[in-house]
Amino acid sequence: MAESHPFPRVDRADRTDRTLGSRRLAALLPDPAGARPAYRHLAQAISTLILDGRIALHVRLPAERELATALNTSRTTITAVYDLLRESGYAYSRQGSGTWTDLPEGRTPRGITRLLKTQDTAIDLARAAPGLPGQTLIDALAQVTPQLAEHAHTPGYHPYGLPELRAAIAERFTRRGLATLPEQILVTSGAQHALTLVMGLLCRPGDRIMVENPSYPNALDAMRRARVRTVSVPVTDTGWDVEIVESTLRQSVPQLAYLIPDFQNPTGCLMPDHERARVLRAAQRSGTWLVIDETLADLALDVPAPPPFATHTTPGGAGQVVTIGSMSKTHWAGLRIGWLRAPARLVTELAGQRVATDMGGSVLDQLLALALLARAGELLPPRLEQLREQRAALAAALAGHFPQWTWHLPSGGLSLWVDLGEPIASALAERAQDYGVRMEGGTQFATDPGIFEQRLRIPYTTPPDTLREAVRRMAAALAAGPSPSPATRRPHWVA
Missing domain, CATH: 1.10.10.10 (Winged helix-like DNA-binding domain superfamily/Winged helix DNA-binding domain)
Incomplete structure (x- = not known):
């Protein structure tokens, strides 16, 4: 009897009607x-x-x-x-x-404007993405220039990723406690690219995906565009209710689940080891693929960096976990280097799918990534210390100007998930633009409309003085007058 194929193949002729019910x-x-x-x-x-x-x-x-x-x-x-x-x-x-x-001429989708500054003078609290010191980049460029010259004599196509970089990422997983071979690694153009590839291979339109609520907005956008059905599980200031996760996996039987267990974006929560093991067992029973986003895993500020989620797999269950990561939060988003770890056969199929879109990433960026990863032991500690200082400055400024606001101080990650005590986040974010501060209200992180209007995600990725000035401007914006109601305020996309 022929061996059954472990991964679903999508019949491209099997397209659902593009009608919104x-x-x-x-x-x-x-x-x-x-x-x-x-x-x-x-x-x-x-x-x-x-x-x-x-x-x-x-x-x-x-x-x-x-x-x-x-x-x-x-x-x-x-x-x-x-x-x-x-x-x-x-x-x-x-x-x-x-x-x-349709989209009017001159209008830009929110997913693009989220990544762009609307004004050069604005303090940007919308993006939780630190920059890379210029000298670090200059040194890395000098280091890889001779290697780039050697690669210039080759075609330069690496659909799986540069072999040396795949080996380095595999060794990094092994060092963290999860034995990994280079064949299990696919280098991507960021973690978002990795997620999109996985959904494209493993999901059909209409399939269920379990996702945390709140969650990463760009991942939610990717799911909407893939026309999958999201089934949400809550993440509160105290973390996950694993019984709800288990029952959702059991009752909904989603094709895929997307989780951020390491300093979750935006809540900052860290899933305990015993809960990870329970989630893995539940996913194995339901046959659900787990996509684990480790983009923030290295940004541990008050606790040891967690081992890979897949280290908790039980015998026979390791093949159900795809781990995605990126250098965007630890180094620089401008590199556009990410990866996924998965069974080697799945990596092969994903590489085949990837060729249809970009044929492989930039050799220069991958060489830079390789050089920076080799210096992680030198570069990461000062980055973490800087984040601790910035987190403390932001928390102190918020406590001074907004004693009525509350938040859970995360043990890692890049932002605070602040409870304003009343549903004014969108109105405050709108008004703050007039005071030179750009930020995101909690509704952008919601799987369903109309929730988290009392929340703001505030990153601590800028210098302490900048954070203190941003909070001062936020206080001035809030004191400027009564908050407009959602029905009367102008939409956030209006310039």
């Missing part, structure tokens, strides 16, 4: 009775969802009658909503096939 859209929208005129309120909400990526581009909106029923409003109102969306460029119509989402 009326009940699904209604669940994303505010009550139309909450503001007047209702049609303008609903059109603005749909426009924001399109920019945020919560509604994909070029999908068919529900029929007017169906959406009117789902929202318990009139068809005339929904007709006016769709007319306004078409006028403003957020929708277009095809003769005989309905109304489809």
Whole structure:
């Protein structure tokens, strides 16, 4: 009998209809009775969802009658909503096939603006990404220049990644307690690239993915674009409720689960060893692939750096874990170097899928990554000490200006997950832009709309004086007047 293939193959002809259901859209929208005129309120909400990526581009909106029923409003109102969306460029119509989402000329999706500074003078608290000292980069460039010259005589395509870098990453896993061979490593253009590749191979549209709530916004965006169904499990200031994780795996039987157990983004929580073992056993029973994001694992500030999650696998279960990592948080996001560790056969299939998009990463960046990883023992300790100092400065400034706010001081990672005590995060983030501070409200980290409006994620990746000034400006913004209600404030994407 032929051996069954362990990884699902997606029939590219098996594509689900790109239609957004009326009940699904209604669940994303505010009550139309909450503001007047209702049609303008609903059109603005749909426009924001399109920019945020919560509604994909070029999908068919529900029929007017169906959406009117789902929202318990009139068809005339929904007709006016769709007319306004078409006028403003957020929708277009095809003769005989309905109304489809679009992006107006000059508008930028939220996933892009999240990565860009809107003004040079603004203090950026939206991105938790430290920079790399210039001299460190100059030294590394000087070190790898002769090696680059040698590689220039080759074609330069390495779909699996540079062999020396794969070996170094494998040795790094082995040193941390998880025996790894280079064949189990695929070098990627960041951890986000690794996640996208894994979902593309292991998931079909409509498959379930278990994800933490809150979670990393770019990962959530990738899931929405892959048209998978997310099943969320909560992460609170005290961590994970493993019984909920176990029951979700048992009852939903997701194809894949995406977890950030090491200084979770954005909560900063660290999953204890005994909980990791329970999650692994539950995933093995349900046949769920675990994608473990270790991007922040090395940023341990008050505790020893945790070993790889997969060290807790039971016999027969090691093949269900894909570990992804990156140099973005420990070194510099501009390198665009990440990796995944998985069974060698899965790595081969992922490399084949990867060739269809980028054929392999930059040799120069991989050589730089190799040089920087070799100096990790020298470069990481001062980075951690700097983060401790910045974390202390941010916590002290917040306590001085906002004694009513609360947070759990994380033992590692790059940010505080601050509870404001009232649902004003989006309004405060909007107003803070006028005071030269850019930050993200908690709703950006939510798997479902309308939650974490009382939360802010505030990174401590800038110098202490900058953090103190940012908090001072935030206090001035909050004191400027009453917070606008979500129904009347202008959308966050308006310049």
